Amino acid sequence: MWKSVHTGRVWKYGNDVNTDVIYPGKYTYSDLSPEEMAEHALEDLDPEFASNVQPGDIIVAGTNFGCGSSREQAVTCLKYAGVGVLIAKSFARIYFRNAINQGLPIVQCAAVEGVESGEEVAVDFSTGKVMTPRGDYSFPPLSSFVTGILEDGGLIPHVRRKLGIE
Amino acid sequence: MGQTFAQKMLAQKAGLREVEPGQIVTVRPDKLLTHDNTAAIAKIFREIGVEKVARPEISVIVLDHVVPAATEGHARNHQQIREFVREQGIASFYDVGEGICHQVLPEKGHALPGYLIVGSDSHTPTHGAFGAFAAGIGRTEAAAVMATGEIWLMVPHTFRMSVKGQLQKGVYAKDIILYIIGELGADGADYRAVEFTGPVLGEMTIASRMVLCNMVAEMGAKIGVAEPDDKTRAWLNGRSDAGFQEVFADPDASYERAIEYDVSGLVPQVAKPHTVDNVVPVTEVLGTRIDQAFIGTCTNGRLEDFRVAAQILGGGKIAPTTRLLILPASREVLLAAVVEGIITELITAGAVVLNPGCGPCLGAHQGVMAPGEVTISTANRNFKGRMGCKEAQVYLASPATVAASALAGEIVDPREFL
Numbered sequence: 001m002w003k004s005v006h007t008g009r010v011w012k013y014g015n016d017v018n019t020d021v022i023y024p025g026k027y028t029y030s031d032l033s034p035e036e037m038a039e040h041a042l043e044d045l046d047p048e049f050a051s052n053v054q055p056g057d058i059i060v061a062g063t064n065f066g067c068g069s070s071r072e073q074a075v076t077c078l079k080y081a082g083v084g085v086l087i088a089k090s091f092a093r094i095y096f097r098n099a100i101n102q103g104l105p106i107v108q109c110a111a112v113e114g115v116e117s118g119e120e121v122a123v124d125f126s127t128g129k130v131m132t133p134r135g136d137y138s139f140p141p142l143s144s145f146v147t148g149i150l151e152d153g154g155l156i157p158h159v160r161r162k163l164g165i166e
Numbered sequence: 167m168g169q170t171f172a173q174k175m176l177a178q179k180a181g182l183r184e185v186e187p188g189q190i191v192t193v194r195p196d197k198l199l200t201h202d203n204t205a206a207i208a209k210i211f212r213e214i215g216v217e218k219v220a221r222p223e224i225s226v227i228v229l230d231h232v233v234p235a236a237t238e239g240h241a242r243n244h245q246q247i248r249e250f251v252r253e254q255g256i257a258s259f260y261d262v263g264e265g266i267c268h269q270v271l272p273e274k275g276h277a278l279p280g281y282l283i284v285g286s287d288s289h290t291p292t293h294g295a296f297g298a299f300a301a302g303i304g305r306t307e308a309a310a311v312m313a314t315g316e317i318w319l320m321v322p323h324t325f326r327m328s329v330k331g332q333l334q335k336g337v338y339a340k341d342i343i344l345y346i347i348g349e350l351g352a353d354g355a356d357y358r359a360v361e362f363t364g365p366v367l368g369e370m371t372i373a374s375r376m377v378l379c380n381m382v383a384e385m386g387a388k389i390g391v392a393e394p395d396d397k398t399r400a401w402l403n404g405r406s407d408a409g410f411q412e413v414f415a416d417p418d419a420s421y422e423r424a425i426e427y428d429v430s431g432l433v434p435q436v437a438k439p440h441t442v443d444n445v446v447p448v449t450e451v452l453g454t455r456i457d458q459a460f461i462g463t464c465t466n467g468r469l470e471d472f473r474v475a476a477q478i479l480g481g482g483k484i485a486p487t488t489r490l491l492i493l494p495a496s497r498e499v500l501l502a503a504v505v506e507g508i509i510t511e512l513i514t515a516g517a518v519v520l521n522p523g524c525g526p527c528l529g530a531h532q533g534v535m536a537p538g539e540v541t542i543s544t545a546n547r548n549f550k551g552r553m554g555c556k557e558a559q560v561y562l563a564s565p566a567t568v569a570a571s572a573l574a575g576e577i578v579d580p581r582e583f584l
Contacts, residue, residue, distance in 0.1 A: 018549045025530060025551070064386065069528075093387075145318065146190075159314060163314070
């Protein structure tokens, strides 16, 4: 859920982490439960992740995170695994949209240069800063339109609110 | 100041006079494309709590990803989609066997110049080959389009890519786009629109323009577009009763980058495992042993692709150590290939012909690989695990390179086979 300061333990990855290694295509057209989806999260990149991730953990990566397929499970499997914030130098376009639409806070900055896996970082959305053990990294604020979706908890609650559905 | 294609399209669809890159607009798309993921989208749609799809006339649903159903689970998924289609009165539904959504939409007259198309598939930019603004979206936002008939889009910056020169024999649109992706990188055009132009585009077939636009997704682009011309109009003739208005960038539009490519000296290109931007000239991977060769998909599963394959394979036999899979992009393509005798030639040469659909490309069924195996494919992705096994390797190339490699049992230069 949306909160203005988020602190969590880091899982650090490199550049071009694609949607196939986040959530393999062979599961894409099977209707898995959130728990089952979480068990396959990052399966082909980091077999340690799914069994060790804790609620609120933060993924910190390099450029072009989430490139490849439009599959939304590449976002939801991380959300169901408990990931609180995604930080990368840059995100692939559809992945960026999917994360916002799922209400998973997403931050573009170079924090990957200041942190190692297992360390803690704090993300302050009000000031636009990620604080790492080796320095602070600023990120541009999201547009008010996008923040509106995140504050509503994702696109579905956002649309429900807009359509006046309780 | 002039406007790019993307600016003009999004301004028009948002009902604004002009828009700037970075601006977020709410637009009403002309078409919403969904496929086997429609069942999941319908589930989200129901969660929103709306009874009826807001604009069923824009919805086009094509079953293509795992067809015919590989498992009971996939069959149930298809069943749920058919029920949703009936319940919502969606007229444009194409069941198992019609083909891949990115081929079926244009064939059935749903991809027209000046259309704004959003699709819950990352290769939706393919439809830019017809002068449409066509972007991939996620499942939840597809459900929101069903509920509201609209979507938010950010106005992208634009790269203008001008392609000139004379393509050598054995070099194709696939080689051009692999080369460009290799140069720019997997995120080289992230969130950008790509306008293709130049004399080579004018000379290209519609099928080849679709190859370019299809693969802009592999450098992160939001859309790719080719300007409509007489070829576009001839191709679309008789496919739709709907009128359309062609949209062109202004001559004085402002581009983030303008890049010129002279393709005269270009040689066949290959993307090595496990990223699409890991591109080298074919000469650097000659002799790489292959177990499987695969010609088809939304990138290269069209008549011209099978023609060149038959030209290379006709009268010959594939290597005894190699399997060759042929996957036409649609029923229309398959029928045309049958009528031309191409399918007979390919089967005689040792090919396995699969039904139209996405097939082995995404690793869910048909031609899944074993650990240590190598496939050379005409598809658009070679990610680790893409074809169902993370210990397998996928090389990407043109249909000519793949066909010639199937004959040899190893990666070869197709120019020696033409």
